[in-house]
Amino acid sequence: MLVEKDIDSHTKLVTLDTQRLDVLNAGTLKRQIQSLIEETPNRLVMDFHTVNFIDSSGLGVLVGLLKKAGAPDRLVICNLQPPIAEIFGMTNMDRVFSIYPSVDEALAAKAG
Amino acid sequence: MSVNALAEQTSIKSDIEVLIVEDSVHLRRLMGIWLENLGYKVQLASNGREALEVLARSKISLVISDWMMPGMDGIELCREIRKNPQDHYIYIILMTARSFQADFIEALNAGADDFAPKPLYHDHLVVRLRAACRVIELERGLKAQHDRAKELYQQMENELEAAAKLQIELLPFDRKYGSIDVRSLLVPTSFISGDCQNHFPLPGGRVLAYQADIAGHGIRAALLSVTLQRVLTPSFCCWKNGEVLKAEQIVDRLNDRLLSKTDTPEYFTMFLTIVDPASGHVSYCQAGHPKPVLLHSQGAIEWIGDGGFPVGMLSEADFEEGTCQIAPGDRLMIFSDGVTECPAPSGELLGSHRLTEILNMLSMEKEAIGTNVEVQILEHLKAWHGSDLFPDDVSMLSIYAVKEK
Numbered sequence: 001m002l003v004e005k006d007i008d009s010h011t012k013l014v015t016l017d018t019q020r021l022d023v024l025n026a027g028t029l030k031r032q033i034q035s036l037i038e039e040t041p042n043r044l045v046m047d048f049h050t051v052n053f054i055d056s057s058g059l060g061v062l063v064g065l066l067k068k069a070g071a072p073d074r075l076v077i078c079n080l081q082p083p084i085a086e087i088f089g090m091t092n093m094d095r096v097f098s099i100y101p102s103v104d105e106a107l108a109a110k111a112g
Numbered sequence: 113m114s115v116n117a118l119a120e121q122t123s124i125k126s127d128i129e130v131l132i133v134e135d136s137v138h139l140r141r142l143m144g145i146w147l148e149n150l151g152y153k154v155q156l157a158s159n160g161r162e163a164l165e166v167l168a169r170s171k172i173s174l175v176i177s178d179w180m181m182p183g184m185d186g187i188e189l190c191r192e193i194r195k196n197p198q199d200h201y202i203y204i205i206l207m208t209a210r211s212f213q214a215d216f217i218e219a220l221n222a223g224a225d226d227f228a229p230k231p232l233y234h235d236h237l238v239v240r241l242r243a244a245c246r247v248i249e250l251e252r253g254l255k256a257q258h259d260r261a262k263e264l265y266q267q268m269e270n271e272l273e274a275a276a277k278l279q280i281e282l283l284p285f286d287r288k289y290g291s292i293d294v295r296s297l298l299v300p301t302s303f304i305s306g307d308c309q310n311h312f313p314l315p316g317g318r319v320l321a322y323q324a325d326i327a328g329h330g331i332r333a334a335l336l337s338v339t340l341q342r343v344l345t346p347s348f349c350c351w352k353n354g355e356v357l358k359a360e361q362i363v364d365r366l367n368d369r370l371l372s373k374t375d376t377p378e379y380f381t382m383f384l385t386i387v388d389p390a391s392g393h394v395s396y397c398q399a400g401h402p403k404p405v406l407l408h409s410q411g412a413i414e415w416i417g418d419g420g421f422p423v424g425m426l427s428e429a430d431f432e433e434g435t436c437q438i439a440p441g442d443r444l445m446i447f448s449d450g451v452t453e454c455p456a457p458s459g460e461l462l463g464s465h466r467l468t469e470i471l472n473m474l475s476m477e478k479e480a481i482g483t484n485v486e487v488q489i490l491e492h493l494k495a496w497h498g499s500d501l502f503p504d505d506v507s508m509l510s511i512y513a514v515k516e517k
Contacts, residue, residue, distance in 0.1 A: 023328060023329060026376075030376060053453075053461075055453075055504075056325070056326075056327030056328060056379075056381070056449075057327060057328045059327070060327045060328070060376050060377050060378070060379060060425070061376050063376075063377055063379075063425055063426070064374075064375050064376035064377055067377075068375075083461075089419050090400060090401075090402065090403070090419040091381065091400035091419065091420075091421065091422050092400065092419055092420055092421045092429070096426065
């Protein structure tokens with residue numbers, strides 16, 4: 001459910017290959033991202049542009065992964081569709097995660 | 113290997129019942145003796161039709177049939193057996209003097225499992241019986257496991273059903289606190305629910321009412337919902353001196369108490385209100401829960417709240433309090449996300465804009481909205497979804513300021 005792309009030796013871009021992040025696939029995402037967090041030295045950028053539905057299990061897994069990553073700039077999120085952005089807003093997760101409007105901005109933020 | 117050694121390896125198979133179908137009386141009897149000596153229970157038939165009668169009344173696991181027979185031949189018998197699947201597998205060995213590829217293909221297609229060449233030799237047959245017994249025993253083992261799994265599943269389903277009943281009993285009764293009428297509605301998605309609601313009087317005359325939605329589904333979610341209901345009591349909402357905490361302080365206390373220590377946090381969203389029946393003043397804390405709606409008696413619809421952290425997810429979460437006022441005839445409706453995220457058959461979600469349309473429609477019908485608005489919303493939701501089996505728990509809590517007559 002992930003497409004990985006190495007940006008440089010410290011940064012990896014992962015694009016979610018699913019429209020829904022829910023109780024059915026959240027466990028798979030957790031396992032895959034967890035091992036990427038372990039092997040990526042600095043920064044994992046998650047591109048959410050395909051995702052148009054997230055449930056409470058999906059959100060819980062993301063928070064668990066952020067805790068695992070240890071710092072907000074080690075696991076960043078970009079390209080949220082409006083319904084997902086709304087849920088991030090409703091649950092204050094927009095204050096917990098580093099969220100960028102686009103992949104470019106997420107990648108540029110690292111240089112800045 | 114000697115015939116006796118072979119026979120020993122096949123061991124006593126008295127629990128495997130064999131049907132021999134052979135039109136030659138001589139061969140039929142001879143085979144019967146061979147198999148009985150090997151320890152099998154044996155039945156005999158002289159053609160396909162007779163064989164079907166025996167199969168209908170006995171629990172045959174293995175059929176050894178001649179190919180060429182008057183009346184119904186071996187191929188047709190295979191087809192008949194396969195046409196009506198039994199609760200166990202019937203292994204079929206066809207005896208034949210034929211050796212053409214096309215004949216074998218036809219027989220396998222008809223449902224035969226193996227062939228025994230004619231003329232028939234005792235030890236050839238024994239080897240084939242061993243192969244047959246391996247398959248029959250494997251099938252029996254699998255079936256026993258399957259039956260056991262089914263039994264366990266049934267047992268779990270019964271227990272879930274019992275848990276669901278208990279959970280429904282934990283739901284608060286609709287009741288009035290002075291001029292405030294509190295009603296709740298919960299439709300669990302599958303037996304047990306992760307949504308919960310409660311309301312109770314606080315010292316000093318105010319009322320605490322909340323709705324929560326536990327993340328995830330099933331037993332873990334249900335257990336956390338029961339824990340929440342046990343923990344959140346009037347005394348939990350008070351300082352030692354008896355003074356009542358603010359809404360956001362109660363939620364903060366819950367967050368400390370129920371903070372998840374698991375890898376993937378177990379958490380819940382909630383909307384908690386403290387209502388003063390005397391003044392209609394409401395203070396609330398929105399903890400990641402969908403926005404509730406304030407239905408004004410004059411028909412205006414107002415969505416309230418700016419979001420907030422869910423409970424149990426982060427130790428550093430800070431919670432905020434908001435306030436609103438419900439005048440006589442006004443109603444505060446709290447929904448779980450199972451309402452706005454209820455899908456139509458096309459997969460499209462209801463969304464808050466369509467929920468607003470439904471509420472608009474209901475507030476037009478002035479008569480109706482004064483009474484059981486939550487039930488009416490549920491009816492609209494069923495129509496939208498095309499069924500009353502929702503994919504997520506659907507729950508609503510209505511806090512209504514009764515109009516003086």
